[in-house]
Amino acid sequence: MYDGNYRAALDLKLEVIEQARDMLAASAASVEVESDHWIGGADDQSEDYCYDCASDAVARQTVESQPGAELFVDGGWRSTSDAPKACVCCGVRLNYAPTEYCTDEEIGHFLDYWNDDISPGEALDLVNIFDAVDTNPLEHQDWYQKDRLADAVRRVEEAFILAERVISAVVFCTSQTTP
Numbered sequence: 290m291y292d293g294n295y296r297a298a299l300d301l302k303l304e305v306i307e308q309a310r311d312m313l314a315a316s317a318a319s320v321e322v323e324s325d326h327w328i329g330g331a332d333d334q335s336e337d338y339c340y341d342c343a344s345d346a347v348a349r350q351t352v353e354s355q356p357g358a359e360l361f362v363d364g365g366w367r368s369t370s371d372a373p374k375a376c377v378c379c380g381v382r383l384n385y386a387p388t389e390y391c392t393d394e395e396i397g398h399f400l401d402y403w404n405d406d407i408s409p410g411e412a413l414d415l416v417n418i419f420d421a422v423d424t425n426p427l428e429h430q431d432w433y434q435k436d437r438l439a440d441a442v443r444r445v446e447e448a449f450i451l452a453e454r455v456i457s458a459v460v461f462c463t464s465q466t467t468p
Contacts, residue, residue: 296427299442302449303424309452310419312459316412325374325383329363340365342378373414382413387421389440396447405458415455422448 326343343362374383426441
């Protein structure tokens, strides 16, 4: 389906994506990120918290709404998500692994609403997106994986366009700040 020339072109695009990711890494690292937690033992575990806010929520909910319930702070690991995560109480960013849906949506968002002024929070989102792009999409060439192959190749193509914008923005901003 895809010949060696296409593989070489795809490899070059993946290198550009990696370069853009590396250019954003320092800015992304400046963002405070904590592990994702939620309340265990409750009827609804859909809210995401940092550890401190989850502990406070457990204490508050046990006293106020669910006396006698055995609520506890659960989580503490990097979980998959269909959207970037932040604590519902304090807003601190939470560590997550983007699903393919999240990756597609975030690439689309950044392509549609591109701004050359990349904030540290946006840098973090972009790094997560670039990390989630399949670095070997051609492995899905079996007949039963053709849809997955097409999606993975499309995702690389779109992430490449986004990576080019990132590199242009970073180079432009750097050239504007150097005397």
